[in-house]
Amino acid sequence: MTTEGAPTARATTEVQSHTGPWERWGWLMAVVWMVFLVYPVLSLLRSDAATGWVALGWVALVSFAVVYVIGFVIGMRSEWGKPKPLVRNLFWVQIVCALATVPAIDSQALSFLPYLMSYASYGLRGAWHWVTTVGSIATATIVILVTGRFEYHFQILVIVLLIAVVNTVNAWLIGRSVDADRVRVELATSDERASIARDVHDLLGHTLTAVKLKAELAERLVDQDPERAKAELAQIVHLTGEAIAGVRSTVTGIRGAALSEQIQASTLALESAGLQVRVEGDPASLSPAQSLPAGWILRESTTNILRHAAARRVRITMAPGVVAIEDDGRGSRGPAGNGLRGMAERAAAAGGVLAVEDADDGGTRVSVTW
Known part of the structure; x- marks a missing residue:
């Protein structure tokens, strides 16, 4: 009898996502390894025990196989290190089933130990792994010493020891992999927070700068030219509305506007501040994947020009794989x-x-060049 491959297969299923093929067909792995229950099956067929004990053995054997497969599937879909209560309960049911076969097959019931060890290692994990592993080794050793049938049970003892080593190493590797995945998720969350903060900075920095300029202009015009002051105030309302919509889009993951729309917005903001704007090239010359970051970079450049450049002219140039924003201000400092x-x-x-x-x-x- 040999079940060396069973723990490895169980470990593999533990790290798979519970969606897709593994969710639909992962139970086959548990069913495949049931073939090694042929040893207690043969022992029941050859058993000299009373008919009642043999019948109980058959019921217990079939129940063990069914419970093992059910627990395997549920455990495979559980979060690593956090088994569902049902998985633990089914483990005790398996132990009871294995013990129920003892009157019929005697020490051949040791054939259930590798399954219990693998179930505890990959379905229950943690302390369950260590207790079951040590307990299985101790049980096999004690049975051999008590019965004196070392040669008869030597193979199962070797298998139990191998399973113990394989399960321990695999459980440790899977645990490390789960920890690494958790760290990656935390880093991705941190990156997303930084990305959202950057989006909000880009969006609100540009809008608030334009709003400030228009508010100052409206303040100067309110007595001299009330109609134009009203127009500036209307644009302020429009810009703040766009900013609110932009923040909502950012929070929901819908980032930015089309490059052509951003060119229009930047042109409007720059011209409102008294700058001359020249646009060269076609926004369609950039791919959609390039247009999105290009629009954000154009927005930030516009904000920087309005805040720091003291420029008079701005030129926006687009070509395949290239977008450039150039001003005649004070230069980068x-x-x-x-x-x-x-x-x-x-x-x-x-x-x-x-x-x-x-x-x-x-x-x-x-x-920006791609």
Whole structure:
């Protein structure tokens, strides 16, 4: 008899997602390893025990197989280290079934030990693994010593020892893998939080800058030109509405606007501040995957120009795989702030390279190239 492969198969199913083929067909792994119950089956067929004990043995054997498969499937779908109560209860049922075969097959009931060990290691885990492993080794050893049938049970003792080593190593490796997955999830969550923070910074930084400029302009015009002041206030209402919608989209994971729409928004914001804007190229020359980060980078560049550049002219250029924003302002000075770092991260995440350099006319040129 040999069941060395059973624990390995059980370990493999534990780390699989419970969706897809494993959820539908993973139970076959438990059924396949039931073939090794042929040894207690043969023992029952050859048993000299009373008919009642043999009948009880058959019922117990069939019950053990059914309960093992059910527990296998449920345990496979449980979170590692957190078995469902039913999985624990079915473990005790298996032990009772194995003990019920003893009057009919005597010490051949040791054939159930590898199954109990694997079930405890991969279905129950933790302390259950160690208690069951040590208990199984002790049980096999004691039975051999008491019966004096060392040669007869030597094979099962070797299998129990091998299963103990394999289960211990596999359980440790699976635990490490689960811990690594948990860390990856935490890192992904942290990255997503940083991404959301970056999105909100990009969105609100741009909008609030434009709102501030328009509010200052409306304040100056309220007495001189009330109609134009009303128009500026109307644009403030429009911009704040867009900002609210943008924050909602960011929170729900729907990021950004189309590049062409962002070009229009940036042009409007820059021209409202008195800058001349020239747009060259076609937004369609960039792929959809490139347009999304390009729109965010254009938004951040617009905010930086309005805040820091003291520019008079801005040129936005688009070509296949390239988008550039160039101004004739004071040029880049000092260390990179959150805006530039955010743009660099976005460009890198989209497979592009961000470049911030001096423009030909003394200002700053920000470009992304894929």
